[in-house]
Structure formats: C-alpha cells, structure tokens
Amino acid sequence: MPLVPPRISRRRALRALVAVLAVLCALVWWLRPFGEPELKGDLTFSTGVQTGVYHRYGQLLEQKLAVNMPGVRVRLETSEGSQQNLQRVADGSADFTVATADAVSKYRIDRKPGADRLRGCARLYDDYVQLVVPAGSPVQSARDLRGKRVAVGQSGSGVRLVSERLLTAAGLDAARDVTPVSIGIDTMPAELEAGRIDAFFWSGGLPTNAVRELADRFDIRLVQLGDLVEALQASGSPARYYRAAVMPQDAYARARNTSAVATVAVPNLLVTREDTGAELTEQFTRTVINSRDSIGHQVHAAQLVDLRTAIYTDPLELHTGAARYYRSVKP
Numbered sequence: 001m002p003l004v005p006p007r008i009s010r011r012r013a014l015r016a017l018v019a020v021l022a023v024l025c026a027l028v029w030w031l032r033p034f035g036e037p038e039l040k041g042d043l044t045f046s047t048g049v050q051t052g053v054y055h056r057y058g059q060l061l062e063q064k065l066a067v068n069m070p071g072v073r074v075r076l077e078t079s080e081g082s083q084q085n086l087q088r089v090a091d092g093s094a095d096f097t098v099a100t101a102d103a104v105s106k107y108r109i110d111r112k113p114g115a116d117r118l119r120g121c122a123r124l125y126d127d128y129v130q131l132v133v134p135a136g137s138p139v140q141s142a143r144d145l146r147g148k149r150v151a152v153g154q155s156g157s158g159v160r161l162v163s164e165r166l167l168t169a170a171g172l173d174a175a176r177d178v179t180p181v182s183i184g185i186d187t188m189p190a191e192l193e194a195g196r197i198d199a200f201f202w203s204g205g206l207p208t209n210a211v212r213e214l215a216d217r218f219d220i221r222l223v224q225l226g227d228l229v230e231a232l233q234a235s236g237s238p239a240r241y242y243r244a245a246v247m248p249q250d251a252y253a254r255a256r257n258t259s260a261v262a263t264v265a266v267p268n269l270l271v272t273r274e275d276t277g278a279e280l281t282e283q284f285t286r287t288v289i290n291s292r293d294s295i296g297h298q299v300h301a302a303q304l305v306d307l308r309t310a311i312y313t314d315p316l317e318l319h320t321g322a323a324r325y326y327r328s329v330k331p
Contacts (some may be wrong), residue, residue, distance in 0.1 A: 033245055039280055040071035046085045046094035047063075049154075049184040051082025053127075053205040054081070063290040069283055080184060081157030083107070089271055090114025096276075096284060100127055100158040100203070101267045105238040105315050120308050120313025121270040121322040122283045123262050125301040127203045128247055129162055129264045132211060135219035135256040139199060141227055142170040151188045151200035153183040159185075162266065163201035165239065171230035189214035199223070201311065203266070205301025206251045215254040222247065222255055226262025241266050279320050282328075312313075 045062070048054030055078055057118050062074045077094060079085050082103035088094035090107075091114055108115045133139045139148070145167070152167075152174065153159030160182075167174045173178055181197050188200040189210055202208060214220055229244045245265035249257055270288060272281055289307055296303030311318065318326075 001210065009250075018123065038071040039069050039088070039283060042073045042075065043095040043280070043284075044075045044077055044088075044093065045109075046079050046088045048079055048081050048085070048096040048098075048157075049186040050078055051186045051210040052184070053208055053299060053301055054085075054319045056080075056209070057098070057205075057295065057302060060298060060302075061288065061291065064295070065284070068287045069280075072110050072280070079156065080154035081159060083158065083161070084120065087112070087114075088119060089154070089273055096121070096270065096272050098124065099271050100161075101241040101269055101315065102173060102238040103158045103161055104271065105241060106161060106268060108315060109237060117273045117275070118230050118316055119272055119274050119276075119319035119322075120316035121272055121281060121319055122288055122310040123312050124268040124270055124288075124310075125205050125304040126245070126265040126267050127158070128206070128245055128251075129159075129166065129200045129225055129266075130208070130247070131166075131197045131199060131223040131225055131263075132202065132214070132220050133194065133222045133223055136271030137198065137221065139223055141223060143172070145170070145199060147179075148178050148198040149179045149181055149196070151180075151183050151191065151197050153201060153203075154184045155181055157184060158266075159201055159203040161238075162203050162246075162264070165232055166225060166228055166237055166264070169228040169235060170325070185210045186241060189218075190290050192220070193218045197200070202219060205268075206247060207300065212252055212254075215252045220252075220255050220287075222252065222257055222261045222263075224262045225264055229262075229264055232264060240263050269316060269318065272319055274319065276319065276321070278319075278321035278324060281319050282325045285319075285322045287327045289329075 047058035058076050065074050082099035084097045085097035089097050109278050142147045152163040164174045185202050191197045232242055233239050242264050245259040245263050247263055249260050292305045
C-alpha cells in the first residue's frame, strides 16, 4: 500500500514559509556587508592647529575610520581653523572638515567660491570662547583690553571671527584700540607666559589641552564675556549662532577662577561637499556618531555629540548620505 504524505494545513504551511523567509532575511542581512563592494580610495580631513581640539579629534577619528572603512586612506591636514577649512572643502582640496556655524554662515553670506556646494553631515559639540589673561591682570572684561596686546587668532580661523566681533561688541576697534596679534593656540600660551602678549582669545571645546597645560605651569585666569552676549547677538546674521554659556570652574582646575565663567558658545558642524559620495558620507557620519563615547574619553567635548541633535546642520543643507544614515537609525 503506497505511503500517503500527511496533509499540511494552509496555516501550518504559511507559518513554515514565514519562518524560512525570516531565516533567509537574517542571513542576507548578515552577509550584506561582505557582498557589497568595499569603499576604497583616499580622503582628506582638514582639522586645525596641532594643539587644538579639531586636530586631536581628527587623529582619534582617523583610527576609527581605519577600522570601519579599511579600504579608505585618510589624510589629516592641519589648518588655521574654520575659515580655511571651509575654503579647502569648497575648492575640493579637502573632503571633510569641522567648522563653526558662524564661520559657515559668513562663508555663505560672503558668497565665497564653492559656498553653494557645502553640505552638513552632523552637528557636533559646541566651542566655548575663552579670553585668557595672567592671573594678576587688571582685565575683568573685554572692554578692559584697550591698549593691550591681544592674540586674536590666525586669519583663517574661527576664533578670528568671534574675537573681532566680541571686541566690536565691547566698543573697541580690533585694528586701532588693541594691538592684534595673529597667532593660533599652538603659540598663544607660550607668548602669554613670556609676557609678549597681554591676553588671548580662543574658541574651542572644553577643556582645550593647550590651555589646561598652560594653567598647570603658569597662573592664568579666564575673563567673563557674558556681558557682551546681547550686543554680540544683535550684530548681524552670523551672530544668531552664538548663545550664552557657562564654563564650569573645574573646566580648568588650575586656573585662578573662583567660580564658573559666563561666556559665549557656538556649535561646530561636520562639513563636506554635495558631490562627496553618498555611501562614503553615510559611513563617515556613522563612524562619527558611533565613536562618540570612545573618542570622548580623550577629547571630552566629543561626548556632547548627540544623535538627537546631530541632524540639525543649519545653515547647511544635510548631505544625502548623512540623511540616509539618520533614516537608518531612526527608531
């Protein structure tokens, strides 16, 4: 007598089919990275001065990119800061960079070459504006800098933009009422320590190693800038990216401040060009967000990168590759 296979109900057959499909989907998902062509090539990341937060952040990010995108060779390029960084990305000599939102806004308002090609990948951490003087200095506000030798940042830096605006808000002409010194954070501390300048402006994440190391060997004090916030914000379109902020006393534990310091903060943006590949930009952005905690152990400011706000890259339109990343992680 021939064997008759048992009849399987349609419901059981459907359940079996769903189970098989689930297994196949899981297998495809697991194998997908191995089936896709690996990203290959070179990219340049424009950072900042060697002792600044931008460059240290870039060094640590480079290590993470080497793991996540092993076929891509990353070259770090030091710079004077935000303004030069934007110029490099806009003209194609760099692929990614970090720049302050006020510098981006000015670059676009001035309609500099390639400004319309710039795109945002992420809002990162905020820079805090720091006015540093010797502990015994009579300077209690930016208004007291009249007649002083003041380091205002290099011409291509973001600190140059904000320092000149702060001096204007204080009623001072940056070219006539102070002696401006165009140097960066790589040389500012030594110049202050040697007495060749009376003060310096710096805009960076907290803490900035160069300032912290100066405080460890030389008595310094950070000067409040909170009294200038209202005038600064009223000074024009790029100034809308400044906000009132407070530097906690322990940001620089060895500085001679007895309380928190009121100041100004401005957000940093991760920037690229519209023609940067979507897959490359997506993976770059993913690495930036996913490496927040590990990089943050060495660059404290990186801990403030927040997935919930990273998508807000105003005044830049979000790059399509970055947008694809944020859609992939949307709950």
